[in-house]
Amino acid sequence: MKKIAIGCLVVLVLGCVVAGGLAYYAYRKVSVTAAKFAELSKIPAIESEIKVRTTFTAPASEELTQGQVEKLVQVQSAVRQKLGQRFAEMESKYKMLADKKQPESLSDIAAMMSAYGDLVQTWIEAKRAQVDALNTAGLSLDEYQWIRNQAYRALGMAYVDFDIAK
Numbered sequence: 001m002k003k004i005a006i007g008c009l010v011v012l013v014l015g016c017v018v019a020g021g022l023a024y025y026a027y028r029k030v031s032v033t034a035a036k037f038a039e040l041s042k043i044p045a046i047e048s049e050i051k052v053r054t055t056f057t058a059p060a061s062e063e064l065t066q067g068q069v070e071k072l073v074q075v076q077s078a079v080r081q082k083l084g085q086r087f088a089e090m091e092s093k094y095k096m097l098a099d100k101k102q103p104e105s106l107s108d109i110a111a112m113m114s115a116y117g118d119l120v121q122t123w124i125e126a127k128r129a130q131v132d133a134l135n136t137a138g139l140s141l142d143e144y145q146w147i148r149n150q151a152y153r154a155l156g157m158a159y160v161d162f163d164i165a166k
Contacts, residue, residue, distance in 0.1 A: 029110045036117035039124060046127050051135045056143035064154070068147045071137040075144060078133035079126055086122055090115070 094115045134144055152159035 025110070029113045033113045033117040033120075036120045040120060042124060043127055046124070046131055047141060049131050049135075050141055052138060052140040052143075054140055056140050056146060058146050062150065064147060064150050068143075069151065071139055072144070072147045072151055074137050075130065075133040075139065076148075078136070079129045082129035083122065083126055086125065090118055090122065093118075 094111065134141065137144075139147075149159055
């Protein structure tokens, strides 16, 4: 009877150690990702670096000028060029996750958490690239957003603007 009790105690202790280790591993992955999500609070500070701060009033005709289209292409190209390599790296890094319909193990869940963190970092990099490109093009954020929305509307495509700063 004593050997059975000792055996059960050993199994219980080992189970607690394993459960504690898994909980610590999960906590570390979640806390790192949560810290990256907290960095989204930097977006308003990044946007405050935009040099042109004038209020943009859309023209009554709601038509884009050639210059506005050129500035849109310039900004979009600059952001794409800055982030192109980053997206290629993420695509190759997380390809196996994208191919799966559901996470199959704890390591898949950890990789998913890491992917979300990487997406947040990429979003912040994109915002910095966008601000630099807006400053180079001499656009305010309001004018850029209006030009972009009009361009997508002209193409017959819906564009959903998700403002992290708000």
